[in-house]
Amino acid sequence: MIQIGTVIATTDSPSLELIELILEKENQSLVEKGQYVTITKNEASIVLGIIVSIKKYNAYYETLDSSIHEINSRNYEAIFPIEEWESTKVEVKPLGEVEVNSNKVSRIKFPVSPGSKVYISSPSIISTFLGLDPDGIYLGNLSSNNVKVSINLSRLLRKHLAILAISGAGKSYATSILLEELYKYGKLGVLVIDPHGEYSSIIPFIAPKANVEVIKGSFISIGVPDLSAWEISEFSPDISVVQTRVLSTIISNLKRDCNNLYSLQEIIQKVDTSEVINPRTKDALIGWLEILRRTFLFSAKTSPNISELMEPGKIVILDLSGIQSLWNRQIIALYFLKRLYKLRMQEKIPPSLFVIEEAHQFCPQNGRSVSKRIVETIAREGRKFYASLCLISQRPVNMSVTALSQCNSNLILRIRNPYDQDFIGKTSEGIDRSTLKMIPSLEIGEALLVGEAVNHPIFFKIRLRTFNSEDTSLNLGEISEQYEKEWKFKWKKE
Amino acid sequence: MFIQLTPQDISGLTIGGIDGGYTSRLLIGFDIFFFRAIAVFSTYTPETIQKTNYYPNKTPPLEITVADVGLSILEFENLGSIKRAIIELQVATQVLELSTKKIDVLLLDGSPILRRPITNNQRIQNFYQTYLSNLSKLVYLASKNRVKMAWIVKDSRLNLFTRFLGKILPFIIEFLPELLTVDYRSIINRSRDMDLFYYLLEPNVRSMVYQRDFKVTKEFDSKFSLYAFYLKTVPFDIPLRVEMFQSNRRNHKNLINDINTLSETILPLSQYNKTYGIPAPIVEADARAKIKEAEIKALFRMIQTRFPKPEFMLKRRERSPWKF
Ligand SMILES: Nc1ncnc2c1ncn2[C@@H]1O[C@H](COP(=O)(O)OP(=O)(O)O)[C@@H](O)[C@H]1O
Ligand SMILES: [Mg+2]
Numbered sequence: 001m002i003q004i005g006t007v008i009a010t011t012d013s014p015s016l017e018l019i020e021l022i023l024e025k026e027n028q029s030l031v032e033k034g035q036y037v038t039i040t041k042n043e044a045s046i047v048l049g050i051i052v053s054i055k056k057y058n059a060y061y062e063t064l065d066s067s068i069h070e071i072n073s074r075n076y077e078a079i080f081p082i083e084e085w086e087s088t089k090v091e092v093k094p095l096g097e098v099e100v101n102s103n104k105v106s107r108i109k110f111p112v113s114p115g116s117k118v119y120i121s122s123p124s125i126i127s128t129f130l131g132l133d134p135d136g137i138y139l140g141n142l143s144s145n146n147v148k149v150s151i152n153l154s155r156l157l158r159k160h161l162a163i164l165a166i167s168g169a170g171k172s173y174a175t176s177i178l179l180e181e182l183y184k185y186g187k188l189g190v191l192v193i194d195p196h197g198e199y200s201s202i203i204p205f206i207a208p209k210a211n212v213e214v215i216k217g218s219f220i221s222i223g224v225p226d227l228s229a230w231e232i233s234e235f236s237p238d239i240s241v242v243q244t245r246v247l248s249t250i251i252s253n254l255k256r257d258c259n260n261l262y263s264l265q266e267i268i269q270k271v272d273t274s275e276v277i278n279p280r281t282k283d284a285l286i287g288w289l290e291i292l293r294r295t296f297l298f299s300a301k302t303s304p305n306i307s308e309l310m311e312p313g314k315i316v317i318l319d320l321s322g323i324q325s326l327w328n329r330q331i332i333a334l335y336f337l338k339r340l341y342k343l344r345m346q347e348k349i350p351p352s353l354f355v356i357e358e359a360h361q362f363c364p365q366n367g368r369s370v371s372k373r374i375v376e377t378i379a380r381e382g383r384k385f386y387a388s389l390c391l392i393s394q395r396p397v398n399m400s401v402t403a404l405s406q407c408n409s410n411l412i413l414r415i416r417n418p419y420d421q422d423f424i425g426k427t428s429e430g431i432d433r434s435t436l437k438m439i440p441s442l443e444i445g446e447a448l449l450v451g452e453a454v455n456h457p458i459f460f461k462i463r464l465r466t467f468n469s470e471d472t473s474l475n476l477g478e479i480s481e482q483y484e485k486e487w488k489f490k491w492k493k494e
Numbered sequence: 495m496f497i498q499l500t501p502q503d504i505s506g507l508t509i510g511g512i513d514g515g516y517t518s519r520l521l522i523g524f525d526i527f528f529f530r531a532i533a534v535f536s537t538y539t540p541e542t543i544q545k546t547n548y549y550p551n552k553t554p555p556l557e558i559t560v561a562d563v564g565l566s567i568l569e570f571e572n573l574g575s576i577k578r579a580i581i582e583l584q585v586a587t588q589v590l591e592l593s594t595k596k597i598d599v600l601l602l603d604g605s606p607i608l609r610r611p612i613t614n615n616q617r618i619q620n621f622y623q624t625y626l627s628n629l630s631k632l633v634y635l636a637s638k639n640r641v642k643m644a645w646i647v648k649d650s651r652l653n654l655f656t657r658f659l660g661k662i663l664p665f666i667i668e669f670l671p672e673l674l675t676v677d678y679r680s681i682i683n684r685s686r687d688m689d690l691f692y693y694l695l696e697p698n699v700r701s702m703v704y705q706r707d708f709k710v711t712k713e714f715d716s717k718f719s720l721y722a723f724y725l726k727t728v729p730f731d732i733p734l735r736v737e738m739f740q741s742n743r744r745n746h747k748n749l750i751n752d753i754n755t756l757s758e759t760i761l762p763l764s765q766y767n768k769t770y771g772i773p774a775p776i777v778e779a780d781a782r783a784k785i786k787e788a789e790i791k792a793l794f795r796m797i798q799t800r801f802p803k804p805e806f807m808l809k810r811r812e813r814s815p816w817k818f
Contacts, residue, residue: 009788059781077541077542077543078538078539078540078541078542078543079538079543079762079763079774080543080774080777081536081543081546081778084546084548084552
């Protein structure tokens with residue numbers, strides 16, 4: 001271990017909250033903010049801390065006033081050995097104590113002594129201390145101590161993960177790393193709800209064709225015979241209880257008469273021709289059903305076959321980029337999540353992860369969203385059935401507090417908006433003020449992971465993707481060029 | 495009576511400063527001293543310092559001496575200051591003996607003149623003799639090695655000149671009628687030399703040189719004499735008193751030449767602030783030699799944990815739990 005300094009005694013240090021040390025000159029270049037350091041406490045235990053500030057001091061410049069230099073043209077530096085007085089004071093936030101023999105990690109109950117030696121922590125001790133798992137999900141690297149950030153799969157996902165940051169901070173990139181690892185891990189079924197269709201171009205690079213299924217929104221259809229009246233009313237929350245009961249009767253008649261081959265059109269007809277329904281109920285119900293019908297999401301048969309969708313190690317992407325209406329997207333999300341969750345509860349599909357991009361669109365805190373309830377339900381109860389959520393959003397403030405607060409691990413990238421920062425401070429356990437303050441200064445690809453996944457919040461660099469696809473977001477020029485090419489091609493054919 | 499000087503270019507020279515620190519603590523049963531002396535020497539270039547070396551090192555450990563029981567307060571203080579002076583001379587001698595680099599100028603803090611202690615305590619008398627012999631050894635060595643050595647007195651209560659002025663003024667008063675309107679005698683009698691020269695000297699000007707009366711040993715006194723003069727370095731600080739030994743064999747012209755060269759070397763080292771004009775090597779040595787309260791505390795804590803004996807407890811007045 002490389003010794004970098006010695007703990008000094010000041011009015012505030014060493015305490016349980018702060019350890020100040022003076023750096024040794026020779027090793028100054030090895031030290032940086034954010035680095036983990038080890039302080040020997042006694043033979044049996046060490047204290048692990050993180051460097052939070054570095055300050056240089058020089059007594060010669062302490063009271064330097066303007067009258068210096070006034071007399072002689074010679075520099076102050078020319079006659080005083082000023083450099084010899086430069087010292088570097090480092091502030092370390094103590095994080096916890098590790099028993100040397102057993103590697104047992106505990107809270108610090110008593111400060112280290114002044115004069116204790118301070119070392120750069122070894123990767124293995126950091127790993128132990130942070131609760132990393134060498135066999136886990138490899139997300140990135142600590143920027144200073146040469147430590148691989150591998151997170152235990154269960155700790156990361158079992159109690160749900162939220163990935164939060166402003167747009168462009170690298171949420172989708174980080175998610176693709178997660179998916180890459182999950183494919184390699186091979187035991188989970190993964191569904192990605194992808195409103196922008198970003199993943200359909202990335203994932204095929206990550207996993208072989210057999211392990212990826214991209215479902216374009218325009219090919220999705222919901223089989224009406226698979227739906228109960230109550231489920232239909234869930235898509236269109238304005239349908240009243242009375243109307244739903246009427247609908248229920250109609251549907252059971254249809255099931256009997258049509259051999260399970262009917263769509264909304266048939267239901268509408270049946271309602272229209274029924275003589276027993278009160279005319280006002282009838283008009284309203286037909287109105288709602290007509291609106292649903294015009295989404296063109298419904299037909300007589302469900303496609304794709306949801307019960308065969310999920311397999312271990314397979315990534316299914318619902319590419320909703322072709323679907324403009326938010327409501328329509330929510331209907332699809334609701335249907336898929338609901339069906340898959342039920343299948344999971346019946347153990348008919350493998351343990352699953354549901355990744356929801358732009359999660360604030362699907363489970364907003366305010367405003368109507370038909371998919372909100374199922375997301376909240378999985379957030380609350382999914383853990384019991386090994387159904388996990390990964391909620392991704394650039395507006396945490398707009399997200400359902402119920403859902404977000406159930407995400408026990410948070411991967412936070414850069415967030416500038418103070419409201420969002422505040423909100424994260426409140427919903428995310430284990431973030432203290434000093435950690436929160438560092439979020440705005442994160443750069444692209446830098447992340448903070450807090451919560452269940454790790455013993456302590458960690459800042460680290462998201463690793464690079466192993467596959468070499470070009471940047472998937474083409475610039476405007478490239479997009480125009482591509483468009484032009486396709487257009488010319490079509491033109492020639494015609 | 496006053497000589498105008500020109501600050502010299504010191505680049506290429508190696509110049510040293512020496513200072514010591516001491517403090518004492520009263521314990522139950524006995525008292526102890528803490529000493530430290532350090533030499534700092536730098537080699538200059540036109541823009542910066544090429545290298546600074548410290549002897550024995552950058553933070554020399556404290557030297558601890560136990561005082562005899564039954565010393566009077568005066569004897570106690572005598573002992574401390576003589577011992578400190580001895581340690582400083584030792585460091586100076588060792589630096590001159592050991593340095594691989596040619597040292598051009600060596601500046602020591604304070605005056606070489608230590609008053610002979612008035613005491614029957616043989617130990618103190620012996621220490622005083624040791625001081626004198628160390629002093630003569632150092633002066634011989636410096637002279638042999640051609641090191642210009644000077645003591646820098648930052649503050650002094652001497653009033654040789656003011657007393658002299660008081661004596662001659664009555665005879666010249668008729669040429670200075672303004673003085674008749676004030677009680678010049680009482681003003682002059684209450685002033686010290688440094689105050690007087692503060693008004694009389696301009697920066698880069700030194701006073702006349704005078705010889706000081708100081709007995710070292712018979713042999714030494716026949717070879718060397720101690721000279722002193724005042725040197726004003728910056729506008730708003732009292733002048734420095736510079737004291738140096740010179741061989742009696744030198745003629746007057748060489749002696750004055752030496753004094754002027756030395757002064758012109760001290761000037762650029764002291765001119766960095768209008769109100770503070772002490773040579774940089776002395777400032778640096780003083781800063782390094784200073785014994786900090788925290789060091790003593792830490793030392794005591796260490797001693798007490800290693801030897802939990804009551805003797806190592808501070809006397810009651812130093813153990814007061816209050817810090818008023
Ligand atoms: N860890 C990373 N390393 C390198 N480039 C990254 C990293 N994370 C993101 N980027 C780049 O930053 C840009 C925005 O990333 P993206 O994941 O789309 O952000 P978000 O989903 O938060 O809006 C992309 O061009 C992506 O390639
Ligand atoms: Mg994105």
